[in-house]
Amino acid sequence: ICRGFSSSAVRAVVIKHVTIIGGGQMGSGIAQVAASTGHSVTLVDTSEDILKKSVKTIEGSLRRVVKKKFADKPEAGEEYVQKVLKNVSTSSDAGSAAQGTDLVLEAIVENLQVKQDLFSHLDKLAPAHTIFASNTSSLSISDIASSTSRLDRFGGLHFFNPVPMMKLVEVCGTSATSQETFDSLMNFSKELGKTPVSCKDTPGFIVxxxxxxxxxxxxxxxxxxxxxxxxxxxxxxxxxxxxxxxxxxxxxxxxxxxxxxxxxxxxxxxxxxxxxxxxxxxxxxxxxxxxxxxxxxxxxxx
Ligand code: CAA
Ligand code: NAD
Known part of the structure; x- marks a missing residue:
């Protein structure tokens, strides 16, 4: 999974397993796209009921995609939907979901304190090589990252709604983000079929x-x-x-x-x-x- 790292820096993490925290509009969309491109995804939210809704949303969105892609082959379309869904598991325990993952991407409520509390908790539990990223719309990535001890392995990964349709990802490195982390986030965005642009850690990035x-x-x-x-x-x-x-x-x-x-x-x-x-x-x-x-x-x- 990881091609060598030291405790202070990560080199070329190939992101295979993604943990997405927040199964709302953005989290479920990102989970869908990551699962569709062959990544294993664990989707986390606060309750099993919310997660059931998230999986239903993913399924509905996948069916919209296959309706066109597999117009003449509904059986192949159904097979595709089931194959993608197999790549998604769910959990209401963020701490255990962060163990054994390459990337923790947060898409929870747009509140600095809540995001900091989440990452500060997960920082103690996630492996050393794991990259943390936030999908924040408006907050400073440095401020969110300051709740952790992995400033070099922290960046912004900003998707657009609806995630399956919108091609852009804004990738943000702070002054402390390592080049390896930045490159890993850029590569991951491309693997998802998106076009990444590089952003400074300024409020609202570009868009x-x-x-x-x-x-x-x-x-x-x-x-x-x-x-x-x-x-x-x-x-x-x-x-x-x-x-x-x-x-x-x-x-x-x-x-x-x-x-x-x-x-x-x-x-x-x-x-x-x-x-x-x-x-x-x-x-x-x-x-x-x-x-x-x-x-x-x-x-x-x-
Ligand atoms: N999953 C899968 N497919 C979807 C989908 C979804 N969630 N939403 C739409 N689609 C597909 C439809 O199935 C349809 O596909 P076909 O053309 O193959 O039939 C296609 O998208 C078009 O959909 P519709 O005909 O229903 O509607 P539309 O033509 O109006 O397009 C839209 C919908 C893509 C959402 C378009 O209205 C649009 O681009 N809106 C602007 C969205 C935008 O600006 N997003 C950015 C918001 S800002 C942000 O995200 C950042 C932030 O931090 C706040
Ligand atoms: P949403 O309200 O649809 O979903 C948020 C989800 O996070 C909810 O399901 C909620 O239960 C869950 N949640 C809240 N606190 C949690 C916690 N501590 N642990 C686990 N789960 C928790 O919101 P959204 O539209 O998906 O936005 C999520 C994030 O993405 C925000 O930071 C937002 O600014 C950003 N964003 C939103 C858009 C957009 O167009 N909506 C676009 C890009 C980025």
Whole structure:
């Protein structure tokens, strides 16, 4: 699995077994893609019930993929689905899942303290060669890594929603990430069939630093009474060629995640008008209307 390492640095880890913590929208998507490309995956969440839902999501998404790929051969398609699912096991015990794995990739709630607590716990249990990575949308990788003693084996691996369809992965190395770790994360992204880009450890990396302020501007424009949600979405789709308008996309990302990003960035840059609170966003999150994943956000689903 590992082509030689010392206690302080890892060289060319070939990632075969991946432990993904968080079986929500992102974790289940990453698990699907990793399993589809021949990796063994252990998917971890807080309860067996959530994990059952995660596996159902993976199965549903795989069926969408095979419907096209195996259009004339439904039996071969079914065989493919079962083969991929065999590569996925589940666990509600992150500590034991981190033992004997090459990569621990975290896709849990967008909260620094919760991510630090998780990695600090796993740092004591995972093998020395194991790389840790975060799928954070907005937090500093160095801050998350500071809860561990493996700063050289820690990086950012940022996927996009829906993971099976979106081709990009942002790979982030901090000033302490070793070249070997960075290379391993780049190679892993390519093995998943994605196109990686290299990012600095700056808030939002590349995509979210540009995309999130645009989404927030849409909320402010709407709150000023300058356009309905529907018109803003139609305008950006038909006038700018975006596949989804900012309100639709917010529901797709998850309004809790957007609120975590906005609240965190306001602390970082309090005078930036883009990061001013949005009453509408706060109200929807307080009501548990988190977007597509809960059946309602800016719009209703089902
Ligand atoms: N699993 C498998 N296949 C899926 C899928 C999934 N979860 N979601 C969509 N697809 C497939 C469909 O099966 C369909 O395949 P075919 O063309 O082969 O039939 C194809 O994708 C298109 O789907 P739809 O016809 O249902 O819908 P669409 O054409 O509107 O595409 C979309 C859906 C790909 C999601 C598109 O609307 C899109 O690109 N939206 C923007 C998504 C985006 O910007 N994501 C980034 C969010 S920001 C982020 O992720 C970072 C962060 O940190 C917050
Ligand atoms: P989600 O709410 O769909 O899923 C999060 C999952 O993590 C839930 O199933 C929850 O039960 C689980 N969880 C929470 N704390 C946990 C813990 N301590 N141990 C194990 N499991 C735990 O969220 P998501 O949309 O999948 O986002 C997850 C992460 O990925 C966040 O950091 C988010 O910023 C980032 N991200 C999100 C998107 C997006 O578009 N939604 C895109 C890229 C990155």
């Amino acid at each position: 979210n630093r540009l995309l999130v302020p645009y989404i927030l501007e849409a909320y402010h424009l709407h709150e000023r009474g300058h356009g309905s949600k529907e018109d803003v979405d139609i305008a950006m789709k038909l006038g700018a060629g975006y596949p989804m308008g900012p309100f639709e996309l917010s529901d797709y990302i998850g309004l809790d995640t957007i609120k975590f990003i906005l609240d965190g960035w306001r602390v970082m840059d309090p005078n930036n008008p883009s990061f001013a609170p949005s009453e509408l966003l706060n109200k929807l999150v307080a009501e548990g209307k988190l977007g597509k994943k809960t059946g309602e956000g800016f719009y209703k689903y089902k």
